[in-house]
Amino acid sequence: xxxxxxxxxxxxxxxxxxxxxxxxxxxxxxxxxxxxxxxxxxxxxxxxxxxxxxxxxxxxxxxxxxxxxxxxxxxxxxxxxxxxxxxxxxxxxxxxxxxxxxxxxxxx
Amino acid sequence: xxxxxxxxxxxxxxxxxxxxxxxxxxxxxxxxxxxxxxxxxxxxxxxxxxxxxxxxxxxxxxxxxxxxxxxxxxxxxxxxxxxxxxxxxxxxxxxxxxxxxxxxxxxxxxxxxxxxxxxxxxxxxxxxxxxxxxxxxxxxxxxxxxxxxxxxxxxxxxxxxxxxxxxxxxxxxxxxxxxxxxxxxxxxxxxxxxxxxxxxxxxxxxxxxxxxxxxxxxxxxxxxxxxxxxx
Numbered sequence: 001x002x003x004x005x006x007x008x009x010x011x012x013x014x015x016x017x018x019x020x021x022x023x024x025x026x027x028x029x030x031x032x033x034x035x036x037x038x039x040x041x042x043x044x045x046x047x048x049x050x051x052x053x054x055x056x057x058x059x060x061x062x063x064x065x066x067x068x069x070x071x072x073x074x075x076x077x078x079x080x081x082x083x084x085x086x087x088x089x090x091x092x093x094x095x096x097x098x099x100x101x102x103x104x105x106x107x108x
Numbered sequence: 109x110x111x112x113x114x115x116x117x118x119x120x121x122x123x124x125x126x127x128x129x130x131x132x133x134x135x136x137x138x139x140x141x142x143x144x145x146x147x148x149x150x151x152x153x154x155x156x157x158x159x160x161x162x163x164x165x166x167x168x169x170x171x172x173x174x175x176x177x178x179x180x181x182x183x184x185x186x187x188x189x190x191x192x193x194x195x196x197x198x199x200x201x202x203x204x205x206x207x208x209x210x211x212x213x214x215x216x217x218x219x220x221x222x223x224x225x226x227x228x229x230x231x232x233x234x235x236x237x238x239x240x241x242x243x244x245x246x247x248x249x250x251x252x253x254x255x256x257x258x259x260x261x262x263x264x265x266x267x268x269x270x271x272x273x274x275x276x277x278x279x280x281x282x283x284x285x286x287x288x289x290x291x292x293x294x295x296x297x298x299x300x301x302x303x304x305x306x307x308x309x310x311x312x313x314x315x316x317x318x319x320x321x322x323x324x325x326x327x328x329x330x331x332x333x334x335x336x337x338x339x
Contacts, residue, residue, distance in 0.1 A: 026196025
């Protein structure tokens, strides 16, 4: 194996191991102690907040900068449909189609 | 596994299948972009098996392809993936015990967590988590392999609007949880923190800082509990 291959193989494995570490800590610790109802609720709220923050970043940001208008416009259409209880399929396809059509029309 | 597929609500199975198709296409683009950037053929496939987290994989490949330090690429990827730590505590009960817990932990991604969160009961949560996780693991890896082999067929998934589909998927799944007024406040504050800090901080950190929003939910809950007591 060449040096350059090793220099990529090891980092890739380390990233995989570290990520698995993050993933497995919660499930492994879960049996060790029973959580109060309040802490259980905090965990669910934390997940909701993390996912909401992911929605916001993924909708508006590319790298460290504004992603352009096509993407947030698509997400907004999808979100509005979701709030109006449209089927999931409609939400997802409408979001993608809005962004794709806006880009086709020249909106970045 | 087959029995889980069969026992899944058909509407939920269809929703999950749609997300699998979209993520497969993103996987194809990831494989094509990594190989197109001059990285060895095996790297995107290895990352997809051992890391199995889209955002971190794109950042890792982007950094090493542009000649960045591999150590920095690992740290950037770990920072982006740190959100799986709180996810793990939230979904711990849905994984099962023994080997299921160890395997299930690796299937923890935004989509499997979000699909589980959106289900009303424990048993449905467990099914949604496993079907999304296993399905995405297979589809993501097949997609990345196809992209690495076929090259530049699909490199611009933005032209298909798939970059708008991902946040819309998460929003639709998180929406039932936002009916709770306190959770909604927390989510709004968290999202605002993440957006405001994104230009200044490395990727991954803004989303973690959003967790400060959880305190808002607690304060708001305590406030309304006190108001109820005194009235």
